[in-house]
Amino acid sequence: MADVRFEDVESTVEAEVALVVSEGFPDLINAKIKVLYDTKKRVTGDKIVLGRMMKSNDLLRHMTYEESKSDEGFDYFLFLDKMAYRNIDPADRVRLVRHELQHCDVDFETEKNPYGLRTHEIEDFYEEVAKNATEPEWRDRVALVAESLYDEEAEREKDSKKAKRNSPAEFAE
Numbered sequence: 001m002a003d004v005r006f007e008d009v010e011s012t013v014e015a016e017v018a019l020v021v022s023e024g025f026p027d028l029i030n031a032k033i034k035v036l037y038d039t040k041k042r043v044t045g046d047k048i049v050l051g052r053m054m055k056s057n058d059l060l061r062h063m064t065y066e067e068s069k070s071d072e073g074f075d076y077f078l079f080l081d082k083m084a085y086r087n088i089d090p091a092d093r094v095r096l097v098r099h100e101l102q103h104c105d106v107d108f109e110t111e112k113n114p115y116g117l118r119t120h121e122i123e124d125f126y127e128e129v130a131k132n133a134t135e136p137e138w139r140d141r142v143a144l145v146a147e148s149l150y151d152e153e154a155e156r157e158k159d160s161k162k163a164k165r166n167s168p169a170e171f172a173e
């Protein structure tokens with residue numbers, strides 16, 4: 001099988017996300033959110049992408065209706081950078097998930113599907129700036145951790161390739 005880029009998160013992570021929803025996002029209580037790890041480093045501009053929120057579409061709804069246990073399938077897909085998420089402390093996990101959930105733009109007034117997306121007012125959402133007042137630099141700090149972990153991984157891969165190259169050819173007779 002080819003490299004699989006996305007992985008299901010552990011059920012503990014699903015529970016973490018559900019807790020953040022229940023504590024601060026009443027509009028999302030009934031939303032079906034599929035949480036996935038992205039195992040590939042993504043960069044936009046010069047910044048590593050720690051999380052991404054994607055809204056659903058007709059095809060994704062169709063493909064996921066069984067798993068979501070709803071005729072509608074999943075409403076959102078939340079991608080978490082696996083390297084970052086698994087190596088940061090719980091407070092930063094909450095910050096990251098909260099930030100991504102802020103991207104959900106819920107409008108129950110609309111005739112259509114209520115689950116849309118919105119972008120930032122600034123680098124962050126106004127609501128989050130207040131909540132992160134004690135640590136306004138949290139994102140840069142977490143990004144730095146993720147970057148260095150990816151660098152370490154790249155080094156390890158380089159070394160193991162080198163080791164493979166140096167090993168003698170194997171023959172079976």
Ligand SMILES: [Zn+2]
Pocket residue numbers: 099100103120
């Ligand atoms: Zn964002």
